Amino acid sequence: MKYQLAQINIAKLLKPINHPQIADFVNQLDEINALAEKSEGFVWRLKDDNSNDATGLSPFLNPNIIVNMSVWENAEVLKNYVYNSDHSKVFLRRKEWFEKPTKSHMALWWIEEGKFPTVQQAKEKLEYLQKNGNSEVAFTFRDIKNPPKN
Template identity: 45%
Template sequence: MTAYHLAQINIGTLKAPMDAPETAGFAENLERINALADNQPGFVWRLVGEADNATDLKFFDDPMTLLNMSVWTDLESLAAFVYRTDHRDVMRRRAEWFHRMELYMVLWWVPAGHVPTPQEAIARLETLRRLGPSPEAFTFKTPFPPPGEGKAVEPVLDECA
């Protein structure tokens, strides 16, 4: 059993409310993409609110800013979901529904069994924003191995751009 799992957070600020026609494409895909994640090899956990997604949970001053969090067994499992499933097609449309953000995602290692809090995740995003990629907060393009593993990790290129 692996001593560490990979946590991720991504945030986005909607251009219109969740129930607006402008975000219908996002809202219509949410349940399907979450179910796809839940059934992927390597999936461990995701943050959910009342509607089995995290859109009703608010952690920012701007109520239009959404937060998504999940935990995976490893980088490869998360990358396979993000870049090699229907999730990729939905991500390619994110500019339709969300304002452009310079930094919207961060990855970090957590002890297996640890469920990260949104506050912890937001702090990791801020660490990445302040310091750049490090073992504490990194991206697919600049990944770090789990603590105690010295082997280099190959970057995962953003195939959704």
């Protein structure tokens, strides 16, 4: 059996998503999402029913907490996209749009190739990481775990 890397990351907006202070972030979403989709190792990303992103979803019961989920072939390609592509320019500006997280805001975990996580599964992985720290269940870039052995 082969595995792929799933990820969830959340961020709490400083203002509602339609506020002018957040507009520059929103205006870059299509470009950054398209960049992800054409990046080496990209497999899938979460989108809501009404747009090309997931900003309309509120799994954390707070409309100012936005969620991003995706699946990648491995940790190296995801890391390359996050830190070595134009995504990093948006990432470096995050203080303009988002509150500083007080707990883990991103989780990684391995899934069977060809399967995609639900928002609820991803939320559970993030909550597990927040409560228990890095483990085989959920981890971060600081301590990437190997895929399960068959």
